[in-house]
Amino acid sequence: MTNKLLLESLQKLIEPSKMLTDTESLEAYGKDWTKIYTPNPMAIVFPKTTEEVQAIVQWANEHKVGLVPSGGRTGLSGAAVATNQEVVVSFDYMNKIIGFNEIDREVICQPGLITEQLQNFAEDNGLYYPVDFASVGSSQIGGNIATNAGGIKVIRYGMTRNWVVGLKVVTGKGDLLDLNKGLIKNATGYDFRNLFIGAEGTLGFIVEATIKLERKPNNLTALVLATPDFESIMSLLHAFQSKLDLTAFEFFSDRCLEKILDRGDIPAPLDDRYPFYALIEFEALTETIKDEALAIFENCMEQGWVVDGVISQSEQQLKNLWRLREDISETIAPFTPYKNDLSVTISKVPSFLADIDEVVKADYPDFDVLWYGHIGDGNLHLNILKPQNLAKEEFFAKCATVNKDVFEIVKKYNGSVSAEHGVGLVKRDYLEYSRSAVEIDYMRSVKAVFDPNNIMNPGKIFK
Amino acid sequence: MTNKLLLESLQKLIEPSKMLTDTESLEAYGKDWTKIYTPNPMAIVFPKTTEEVQAIVQWANEHKVGLVPSGGRTGLSGAAVATNQEVVVSFDYMNKIIGFNEIDREVICQPGLITEQLQNFAEDNGLYYPVDFASVGSSQIGGNIATNAGGIKVIRYGMTRNWVVGLKVVTGKGDLLDLNKGLIKNATGYDFRNLFIGAEGTLGFIVEATIKLERKPNNLTALVLATPDFESIMSLLHAFQSKLDLTAFEFFSDRCLEKILDRGDIPAPLDDRYPFYALIEFEALTETIKDEALAIFENCMEQGWVVDGVISQSEQQLKNLWRLREDISETIAPFTPYKNDLSVTISKVPSFLADIDEVVKADYPDFDVLWYGHIGDGNLHLNILKPQNLAKEEFFAKCATVNKDVFEIVKKYNGSVSAEHGVGLVKRDYLEYSRSAVEIDYMRSVKAVFDPNNIMNPGKIFK
Incomplete structure (x- = not known):
């Protein structure tokens, strides 16, 4: 089928104005904050209901077209990038809070809800949504869940995972699963909710989430x-x-x-x-x-x-x-930083940091290395600023060789090549530094269970 | 192969004294606290190393023999029961604490460690392991993890799931997976650790766990x-x-x-x-x-x-x-109670409880109904005491009909037929009241990925 016919059949599944194919939209919705990949989606669609999402997934299965989920596109791993004629499924119009119970302290929301709006809603109700990080003003809750977002309050409140008590997902086969239904205790078989959290949209798409809120911190x-x-x-x-x-x-x-x-x-x-x-x-x-x-x-x-x-x-x-x-x-962004988001168990941080410092300084004594991070969680953000006299391309090429050295150290320390930013495309080729080849094979097999035609965010996390 | 030859080949994989086939041992290790199933294992083995567990799993794959994991056998769902000539794999001799770091507040332990010993170890080090329940004196940490044990402190500290930062498992294919390695933040693909937690040994056996400890509560x-x-x-x-x-x-x-x-x-x-x-x-x-x-x-x-x-x-x-x-x-145990461990979201508890009370009273006005539970988590323990003049068999037969009525109400309220006791054999035929048929199909497919020959605790959770 030609692209034109494909898009005609896709358009029938959603509202007329909710499919975009103009260059500007393809460019804007085809990438995230990584900006190192060339966006190349076939179209952008904006479903407004779960049924529309299911219809799109069914269509993608029929025509073997890849789908890329798109939230606030603030990701730093290229997980929401469409480089290969995929259809981008944006949740911008599934962005509402659809339920709240103050006894349960639970909010039911659609995946496109902006994180900050959830925080504000909680606050308006005398409660608190404790997952907090720099991009809460534009990131969406569906993206938070798909990447298991962390941030600055993890030491007390944990990752996004800890706050998701219910999840509705459409799998790659088009099935709607209603996972855990807001329960605190539920020992009835495999916890698929936690499997979908952090899966970066490769098993299915989140269409609704039930989020637990917390007592607001005082003073x-x-x-x-x-x-x-x-x-x-x-x-x-x-x-x-x-x-x-x-x-x-x-x-x-x-x-x-x-x-x-x-x-x-x-x-x-x-x-x-x-x-x-x-x-x-x-x-x-x-x-x-x-x-x-x-x-x-x-x-x-x-x-x-x-x-x-x-x-x-x-x-x-x-x-x-x-x-x-x-x-x-934000302050160092103009210095074209090479960024890495690493973690080890907390006690290993000092020697881990020293080892990396040593490697970088030995090979590139003129590199400006900045460290900061969530040290209470063993999470370090390594930032290397581009020397002024070095061309961007040359700098990134040198950083690519640094990458291998850094990840060898990560592996030596049993650490993570991506503490909280996910794998996407950026870390895909380095996944084996943190997960064994056998584990990655099991990941492929589990993906095949939920997405046999490999249409859900294909090529992300692993090939 | 005859049973005799089978057992000879099994014995070669472990120490001579670490396989038992006498009637008393088969009886003792073939059941848990449910005591409603007739134990019928082929043998009990006591591996002492991960390598021995792998060898046993490989043996079971070769000979298509089911394996049942066995911890403290305090379960209430029949998940650790061997009724069908399985080999019971007891972790009684893999019961040590093998590492501790006070900065990380993490303990590395073997699966057979008694829960209370972990609690005491934490206390001796000025820390706290917050998962607590009646059977901590004999339950084992591997069983806690396999059933995602809850208990009396969940409102503040969550389930066992929240405290497992690393898990080594031997899958049904015999692969050793080293999952998450004690990291607090680790966004590198599917979270298999959480998949194995609560899977009741149906995907693989836990051979090591890294447990996070907490500040000890004061006053x-x-x-x-x-x-x-x-x-x-x-x-x-x-x-x-x-x-x-x-x-x-x-x-x-x-x-x-x-x-x-x-x-x-x-x-x-x-x-x-x-x-x-x-x-x-x-x-x-x-x-x-x-x-x-x-x-x-x-x-x-x-x-x-x-x-x-x-x-x-x-x-x-x-x-x-x-x-x-x-x-x-413990106090009501002599009254032969029919027990059910249910949950709903907290706000629904009053009408849920009233609905169940009404059904039970209408059908069986002479039944003595006792309610208690972890109400802050929406978790209710329903207990019906056997009327003195009713034979045990007749009472349990009547309770079986109550079961269906109770679970219909659970389904109506989007609740759980097993809040914290697991599915095992007891709730297997009622799983569809809490999980959809489609979800259960996905469970079967995921099990086939990790355990293609269906040797790991076969018949538990689902058929």
């Missing part, structure tokens, strides 16, 4: 503490975590702070500069808890783990301290 | 509050949960309390008796938090939701209050 208070070396960051983590329930434990290097302060719009947190900084957040539910935090702070000073520090005294100060960490990604 | 404090009706229990839940982080929210009916007090070894919590009781536990981290709890208590009295109540003032009082709830199961 969040942050400390930014400067340390003389990286090991002290780990001592701090242990000291604070033994006594307090932390809502965040982040870190950044002084090179990150320098870039932030160069912007000029955020005040310096301390009078002097030091090698590393930890951002520690907790709920100061009572004065006693705050006093406890200050006592740990003082003790860490005595131990020499902390050389200076500041504690937020207001909502505004809390926000300013958070910007030191949260604005890093 | 746990319990209230037992009497309510005039069941609806008030729900009002209490909402009132307390809005302001405090609860570590437990349990309930029991007055009929349960009566049985407990008849034992004579636990003091009555209140001067009078009332229809229902809630047991609410929280960490009184500071005096302010305790004051808050008392303020909510008083407010609930004013609202008429609470008619009397007591708060624990010491560790001993806390224990006594907990026994009112925890000893119910």
Whole structure:
């Protein structure tokens, strides 16, 4: 069948205005934030109902056309990129909250709901959706679930996975599965809900989710503490975590702070500069808890783990301290950073980081290496800024060789080549550094169960 | 091959004393706590290493012999029962803690480790393993994981699933998979760890687990509050949960309390008796938090939701209050109870409970119905005591007809026919009340991927 006839048959399944084939739309909806792949979709469709999604999947099976799910397209792994004449299925028009129960603290929503809208809805109802990260303003809940999004509050609240109590999916065979139905306890066979979470749309598409909300945290208070070396960051983590329930434990290097302060719009947190900084957040539910935090702070000073520090005294100060960490990604974006999102078990972080530093410095002494991340979860964001005198292509080519060295170290440490950004296309060829060949074979076989014709986001995660 | 030759070839794979075929052992290791099936295994084997488990699985594939995994055999669903000449694989000799890191707060253990030993190990290291239930003294961590055990602290800490950060399994094909390796964040493809958790040994056997530990709770404090009706229990839940982080929210009916007090070894919590009781536990981290709890208590009295109540003032009082709830199961055991472990979303509990009460009372007005459970998770334990004048067989026959009525109501409410006890053999024929036929078909296909010869706990969960 020609593309023209194909598209005519596809158009019949959805509303007239809900299929786009103009160049601008194909370009916009065919890519995510990676922007290193050339978008090349056949069409973009915008279903408005589950039935329409099922019809599209059936159509794709009949005509053996690949489908790429598309949310807020803020992904960093190329999982929502269409490079190969796939049809992009955008959930922009399935974006509503369709149920809420305050006793259950559960929201039922469509996959296209913007993450921040879910956060706001929770807040309007005196509750809290705790998955939080830089792109909440445009990412969609379906994409969050498909990639098991993490972010800055994982140490207390876990990943997206922990908040999904129900999931409706359309499998690659076109079946609608209603998984777990909002139950907290349900021991009735295989947990397919958790299988679809993080599967990047390769088994089926999410058409509805039931999300658990949480008590809103009270009087969040942050400390930014400067340390003389990286090991002290780990001592701090242990000291604070033994006594307090932390809502965040982040870190950044002084090179990150320098870039932030160069912007000029955020005040310096301390009078002097030091090698590393930890951002520690907790709920100061009572004065006693705050006093406890200050006592740990003082003790860490005595131990020499902390050389200076500041504690937020207001909502505004809390926000300013958070910007030191949260604005890093945006601030370094103009420097064409090579980014990697790695994890190891927490105790291994210091030697893991040192090993990578050594490899990069040995091969590329002029590279500017910036470290920051969710250290309380063992999650490090490695960023290498492009030297000004190096062409972009040459820089990325050099980084590709760095990749292999970095991932060898990841493998040595039993770590993850993608802590929270997913595999998509970007990490596909490196998956074996974290998952065995046998595991990947089982992944292929499980995919074949739910998607025998390989139409659901084909080529993502594995070939 | 004759059984004799089969067993000779099996014996070669393990130590001489680690295969048992005497009648007493076959009887003991061939069943769990359900005790309604006639044990009929071919042999019991006790592997001591992962390699031995792999060899046994390979042997079973060659000879097409079913294998049944066996932990503490405290299950209530018949998942660890061998009725059909299977070989029981007991993990009694793979029962050690083999690693611990205090920074990571992670323990690496073998599947045969007794749950309570893990709890004690955590406590000895100033930490806490929060999955807790009546049979922790004999259940094993492998069985906990295979059934995704729940218990009394789920409202705060979640199910076993939440604490497993790494899992080594031997699949039905004999492959060893090293899943997730203790990482907190790991977005590298399908989450097979969560697929194996709760799969009741039907996809493969757990040979090692990495378990996350938690900060030990401080100054746990319990209230037992009497309510005039069941609806008030729900009002209490909402009132307390809005302001405090609860570590437990349990309930029991007055009929349960009566049985407990008849034992004579636990003091009555209140001067009078009332229809229902809630047991609410929280960490009184500071005096302010305790004051808050008392303020909510008083407010609930004013609202008429609470008619009397007591708060624990010491560790001993806390224990006594907990026994009112925890000893119910043991106390009613001599009354040959018909038990059901059901769940619905929390807000539906009152009408769900009323519907079931109505059905049971209409058909069997002389049945003694006792309700208790983990109401903060929507999990109800329905117990019907055998009338003294009714023969055991007749009683269970009548209960079987109750089953269908009860499960029709479960289905109507989108609930679970097994909240935390699993499916095994007991709930196998009722699985369709909670999971669709299409879902069950996908389960069969996924099982075929990991266990193509259907040797891993065959016939459990589904036929």
